[in-house]
Amino acid sequence: MKKLLVLCLIGLLFTRTNAQQKKIWNETEEEKTERMAWWTEARFGMFIHWGLYAQPARHEWVKKRERISDQDYQKYFEMFNPDLFNPTEWAKKAKAAGMKYAVITTKHHEGFCMFDSKQTDYDIMNTPYGKDILKEWVDAFRAEGLGIGFYYSIIDWHHPEFTIDSRHPQSAKSKEEYNELNKDRDMGIYRQYMKNQVEELLTNYGKVDILWLDFSYPGEFGKDKDDWGSVELLKMVRKLQPGILVNDRLDLKDYQGGWDFTTPEQFKVDKWPEENGVRIPWETCQTFSGSWGYHRDENTWKDNKQLLTLLIESVSKGGNVLLNVGPTARGMFDYRADERLEGMGEWMKFNSRAIYGCTQAPDVLQTPANSLLTYNPKTNRLYVHLLDYPLQNFVMPGFADKVKYAQFLHDGSEIKVGKRHGAWGKDELDAKALNLILPVNKPNVEIPVIELFLND
Numbered sequence: 001m002k003k004l005l006v007l008c009l010i011g012l013l014f015t016r017t018n019a020q021q022k023k024i025w026n027e028t029e030e031e032k033t034e035r036m037a038w039w040t041e042a043r044f045g046m047f048i049h050w051g052l053y054a055q056p057a058r059h060e061w062v063k064k065r066e067r068i069s070d071q072d073y074q075k076y077f078e079m080f081n082p083d084l085f086n087p088t089e090w091a092k093k094a095k096a097a098g099m100k101y102a103v104i105t106t107k108h109h110e111g112f113c114m115f116d117s118k119q120t121d122y123d124i125m126n127t128p129y130g131k132d133i134l135k136e137w138v139d140a141f142r143a144e145g146l147g148i149g150f151y152y153s154i155i156d157w158h159h160p161e162f163t164i165d166s167r168h169p170q171s172a173k174s175k176e177e178y179n180e181l182n183k184d185r186d187m188g189i190y191r192q193y194m195k196n197q198v199e200e201l202l203t204n205y206g207k208v209d210i211l212w213l214d215f216s217y218p219g220e221f222g223k224d225k226d227d228w229g230s231v232e233l234l235k236m237v238r239k240l241q242p243g244i245l246v247n248d249r250l251d252l253k254d255y256q257g258g259w260d261f262t263t264p265e266q267f268k269v270d271k272w273p274e275e276n277g278v279r280i281p282w283e284t285c286q287t288f289s290g291s292w293g294y295h296r297d298e299n300t301w302k303d304n305k306q307l308l309t310l311l312i313e314s315v316s317k318g319g320n321v322l323l324n325v326g327p328t329a330r331g332m333f334d335y336r337a338d339e340r341l342e343g344m345g346e347w348m349k350f351n352s353r354a355i356y357g358c359t360q361a362p363d364v365l366q367t368p369a370n371s372l373l374t375y376n377p378k379t380n381r382l383y384v385h386l387l388d389y390p391l392q393n394f395v396m397p398g399f400a401d402k403v404k405y406a407q408f409l410h411d412g413s414e415i416k417v418g419k420r421h422g423a424w425g426k427d428e429l430d431a432k433a434l435n436l437i438l439p440v441n442k443p444n445v446e447i448p449v450i451e452l453f454l455n456d
């Protein structure tokens with residue numbers, strides 16, 4: 001009996017210390033929701049991938065894809081001079097598109113730093129451009145009232161101490177080869193370098209709203225939280241910027257405070273992502289075309305309707321969208337990106353009320369055919385996004401006694417409720433269904449939205 005008690009005590013102690021280890025910081029669920037409120041409300045942000053890879057203009061992974069050596073990549077560093085860079089123009093474009101925050105690459109996998117770093121010479125200060133791009137960017141975006149986010153690649157294909165792994169341009173074929181390649185490399189030195197750089201980023205640019213770290217790939221010839229020193233790194237981050245939001249790519253998924261939101265990349269989620277049965281904050285990051293960095297010859301650009309549907313559908317499942325622009329080597333947005341931003345802005349100008357502050361509709365409400373629902377819990381209004389404009393009648397099953405008033409969102413014009421237009425003889429509509437009588441002509445809006453004022 002005594003033995004059992006002792007064993008129990010040891011067990012308890014063990015789980016306690018274990019639980020303590022698995023904690024980055026103390027915060028209640030309510031505090032977390034509160035800290036993230038502005039972001040949840042915002043729903044739509046701009047991702048910006050910009051670095052030396054804008055010059056080869058054939059994907060930000062070009063160094064890896066073509067196994068380019070440091071020596072051969074050097075020319076891009078020696079030439080980088082984006083003479084047309086005007087961050088205020090960028091910020092205005094983001095804002096006009098309806099975006100509320102932006103996240104820019106401060107360093108991508110290539111290792112080049114777009115900011116003034118005391119840790120390396122491989123930064124913007126030593127290019128022909130010679131000015132702190134990040135500083136200029138932060139000032140301009142802040143001035144336009146946008147949230148500020150820093151993407152920082154924990155991967156580094158330039159740092160001499162970063163151990164060569166499966167994702168590295170010099171990746172090898174066998175354990176022996178890796179051992180040989182890495183015999184003089186000390187990941188510990190890189191870890192410190194990275195920590196120092198993140199410290200620079202979080203101390204030299206005022207308040208930073210988001211830190212977007214990218215990415216872990218545990219396993220053989222990969223890297224995980226121990227390689228990065230993720231726990232220590234994130235503790236420092238939380239200390240330097242307690243209000244900051246951090247994504248989930250540090251391999252700290254099972255740590256309390258180890259991440260704030262999850263990041264489905266380049267795909268649409270089937271439903272609101274969950275962790276242990278609980279819905280979690282999420283943001284999908286997506287490109288206009290197949291590349292994050294400027295890619296001159298890539299032609300798989302999504303059209304306006306696809307992009308709007310992506311945004312609406314994400315909000316309809318409780319998530320955010322971070323939509324990427326890859327500026328050119330001269331510092332401009334590609335004309336194709338401009339076209340899409342303008343298209344989205346045109347829609348957002350009239351329909352953003354169905355996006356900001358909105359989320360998934362209550363489960364009791366049934367989504368009618370060919371539509372998506374978003375819902376604002378504060379105003380108790382429901383938004384029906386008509387993906388495929390119906391022919392005069394729009395039937396909403398289960399809505400018979402739920403709606404106080406209906407109107408188009410873009411022009412505030414009333415939509416009548418009533419018997420199905422043109423129905424023969426007795427109307428066979430289900431008693432619980434509501435029918436909205438729509439004009440024959442689709443309004444001049446890419447995806448028309450019906451705003452429903454629900455009964456309390």
Ligand code: GLC
Binds near residue numbers: 049061215
């Ligand atoms: C991936 C890619 C990278 C891109 C990122 C954006 O992890 O490595 O190129 O920056 O996704 O989410």
